[in-house]
Amino acid sequence: MTITAVTSVVTSPVSGRRRWSGWVPVALVGLVAVLALVWNGVSVRDLVAFGAYVGVGVLVPGTLLWRALGRAGGSLAEELAAGLALGYAVEVLAYLPARAAGVPQLVLAWPVTMIALFTAVPRLRRHWRPGGSARERKPSESERMPLWCAWAVAAVICYLLVWSARSFYAGHGLTWPGNATPYVDMHYHLALLGELKHHMPPTLPTVLGEPLTYHWYVYAEMAATSWVTGIEPQTLLYRLSMLPMMVAMVVLVAVLARRVTGQWWAGVAAVVVTYFAVCPELYWGAGNLFTSRTLFTVWTSPTQTFGALLCVPVVLLLVGYLRGERTGVGGWALVAVLLGALTGAKATFLPLLLSGLVLVLVVRRWSRPALVGIVITVPALAFAQFVVFGGQRQGLVLEPFASMRRVWGAVTYLGGEPLAEAPVWPIAGLTVIHLACLACVWAGLLGVVARRAVRLDPGVLLLLGIGAAGVAAVVLLGHPALSQEYFLEGARPYLAIASVAGMAALSRERGFAAATWWVALGAGLVVGVQALLGPDVPVQGLLPLALPYLVLGMVAVVVAAAVALRRGPVALAVVALLTGYALPATANKGIGPSSGIGASSSGGVPPTRVLPQGGMEAARWLRDHSAPGDVVATDGHCRPIAGKKRCDSRHFWVSGYSERRVLVESWAYAQSTLSRSQPFGTSFLAVPFVDQARLAANDEVFRQPSAENIARLVHEYGVKWAFAENGTALDGFAKLRFRSGQCSVYLLE
Structure with missing residues (x-):
């Protein structure tokens, strides 16, 4: 397994024992992963074959390439996690022509070639060492992941492994009857995996001759793994392939947050907010009406998982360019490769990235890196739309407030054409509530607004543009299966990181320690208001549903006014209060979510x-x-x-x-x-x-x-x-x- 991407070796010039102690959390994660997999039916043979291929065939060449062309000088965790993502991207792009030529095992040519080159060429050998590039400085002590941070990240990953075993593995066996009642889309994923294993170009396997206008590169990745290792596609889909992607994603979120803020505690905070924070719920009888999405679709949506992983290294590189931290062309080559893989992995991320770059260009008035990024992203988006998807929309249309019309249907039991003809005012009211709930999840964004230096930082602007596009897509687009919500899910890590950046800016204010009292007040108010005013669903009219949210909104206004009158830190108090509003639902649903496993995407x-x-x-x-x-x-x-x-x-x-x-x-x-x-x-x-x-x-x-x-x-x-x-x-x-x-x-x- 590629569990070595969990963290870096924590080095110390004084203690060799401390240097090796950084591998202890890595070993713990590896042990938990192995136990979870073996306990849930994965053979030792499959486990060894998968770990060997992903480790040697994907991670090693990807890391070498990242060190040679990407940003050297980062932590080992960053190099390994980003290298894994890059390795996946090149693997897919190598598999497509190999499969088209009828020799799928030829995908092995790229890792063999890369390893041979980096071994034989003297100038490339230094990249076998962490931070071994002569072009850039080696990692400073502050850039190495501290031991406490490694343990915190490892704890989150262990939680996700245990959650996977209990919530997904338990309901998705590898033999009958354990595999008789899977999540509704798992057999669809399995069919596409089989299609990419045997055909190039692919078509929809369930209808002969029907074009496949879908994100399908992740199935090419699993098909390549199946060809090389001989592992059954079901085992890859139900047990193995998403694990290293999930691990690397956690690490990259932490690394990107540290890069944006300069603080490792912000990396841990961003991971927690990304994976666990959810919208406050003040009603009874229906769950998750005002969704902020979560990343707990890691197993049920392989395309989203794969696309999310490929996107973070792109943002990591772009932040470096936008801030002037790097000027070489090698990073742009990696951006092009990763975006090339994103075209078919999950093209949803391309308009999000484009929006972020455009915001940087507009706010900063001129940014050469942003312009170069746009020049690379636009052709990738065009290729995805007109080549991968054949110019089709797959049911996605411009339908403002479609998501909130579905919510109105859930709370009133309306459906079909009556729901489409519902009056605009309750839909508009629900949209306002939804946006307010999202503001609670990412309350730290107020700190970005309040601090000019932070909101004008080009790296933060990029994150804000990605997040704004994700929210806008949920508000303005519609799809028969609510697929517009994947835009918000894709933007979630970047909104979380921007929110934590705002919190980091506010943390320098006097009275930050007392903010915990505002968090506690917010959490207590939510519990009390829900108990007293929380309506049962369905409801008659908008007011019963909106009333508890209106009460909390009025409290927030009063608190802001009171703190302002005392000349206190208004932004800090409001951020803490809104965070408290989201805390009860986060504790109830964010920790241990079901992620919809076993439920249909249509209700x-x-x-x-x-x-x-x-x-x-x-x-x-x-x-x-x-x-x-x-x-x-x-x-x-x-x-x-x-x-x-x-x-x-x-x-x-x-x-x-x-x-x-x-x-x-x-x-x-x-x-x-x-x-x-x-x-x-x-x-x-x-x-x-x-x-x-x-x-x-x-x-x-x-x-x-x-x-x-x-x-x-x-x-x-x-x-x-x-x-x-x-x-x-x-x-x-x-x-x-x-x-x-x-x-x-x-x-x-």
């Missing part, structure tokens, strides 16, 4: 068994006895919903476990479906398949099989295999090749 699907007994075995038999280009027909299209008869068209496990393209399995996330969907109205899950003739021809084979309709599938659609999930209707009409449980695999001739 909640009960944990109904999706994968039947024998289904995985039958699909894997088909994978092992067919060619990657073979087409499969199946009778499975709908995900079962307890108590409902309608079709939830998110049925992905046949293509997921077989790693084969299916004539028509599920169409929920197809461009042809989302392009006919709107944020309000008929759910995208209920939109019928676009090609009813194809669907009828497919289903007729399983309902009323005959030589004629089987021949039609074979000759007109190129189908070679039939996968019957429900029954044995094809017996006597097609050659049975394998049966497991209720699932049968037939060869069509």
